């Protein structure tokens with residue numbers, strides 16, 4: 001990639017106007033092709049929309065996915081001091097080792113879907129600040145983490161799957177969702193990896209305390225530094241890099257979609273090239289995707305993270321393109337009525 005271009009978080013808003021748009025001619029050609037294929041118009045449902053969406057971002061009537069990239073960013077969070085996580089924080093580094101050894105769900109799902117997986121641990125020995133008592137990160141740290149995400153994107157990838165790993169992340173995600181779309185913690189909190197009622201009560205208190213402390217940053221891109229984490233910032237950087245290279249993005253579940261909420265606050269157009277891969281079982285996800293104006297592709301009751309839903313949805317996207325590119329038209333097949 002080129003060098004990460006942003007010098008401040010506030011610069012995200014004006015950056016939105018500088019980024020490439022989907023190719024209107026490719027969208028029109030792909031839409032016409034869909035109408036000519038041997039099926040009743042619309043009968044492939046969202047597979048048709050997905051094929052046209054990928055055509056627009058790739059700028060091709062018949063888009064291809066021979067090279068899918070999957071990136072999983074990992075980070076640790078100071079808010080774990082508030083007892084918000086049922087699993088201990090060392091699980092983050094242990095799961096990174098598991099990803100590197102090929103033993104996690106995301107390894108199997110990337111293999112099944114044909115995605116090249118990279119795992120990027122971000123200063124796991126130095127958790128970010130506790131959001132209940134101060135900002136998670138300085139602006140400079142946030143921009144540095146965004147640059148890590150930006151640099152990780154292969155400009156030759158034809159689609160990008162994004163995911164995260166970070167104990168405490170369901171608290172961070174709820175805080176970012178509340179910052180972008182309003183409401184108190186109760187609207188966004190959930191069990192994460194399996195918090196019980198007492199754990200959820202501690203999370204709710206921590207999120208409300210953080211929202212109160214960082215009230216001036218709510219609804220702005222600055223919420224990323226105040227309430228986010230390095231992996232959330234890296235996901236934002238990767239989303240921007242993908243956009244600069246016109247690579248369509250599959251966002252994983254609750255935590256990955258909450259990670260990009262500060263981009264939505266800066267300018268919703270920054271997410272035009274992103275699809276939400278699946279509906280997480282985490283209860284706040286439904287309101288989050290409504291806020292983002294997106295509709296998840298899959299709903300399988302998953303709540304793992306790691307990019308697992310994004311890798312799974314890649315299979316659906318590939319199937320959509322197989323139909324779009326490989327089906328005969330009515331004229332070619334001699335089928336009446338087209």
Ligand SMILES: O=C(O)c1ccc[n+]([C@@H]2O[C@H](COP(=O)([O-])O)[C@@H](O)[C@H]2O)c1
Nearest residue numbers: 166168169170192193253254255280305
């Ligand atoms: O993204 C989701 O939909 C999702 C829902 C629940 C849990 N997770 C994963 O669980 C971790 C965060 O959970 P917790 O309980 O430690 O806040 C983090 O590593 C995420 O990848 C992810």
Ligand SMILES: Cc1cc2nc[nH]c2cc1C
Nearest residue numbers: 087091165193304305306
């Ligand atoms: C084991 C485990 C695996 C995970 N993968 C993503 N988040 C996770 C959290 C835990 C606890």
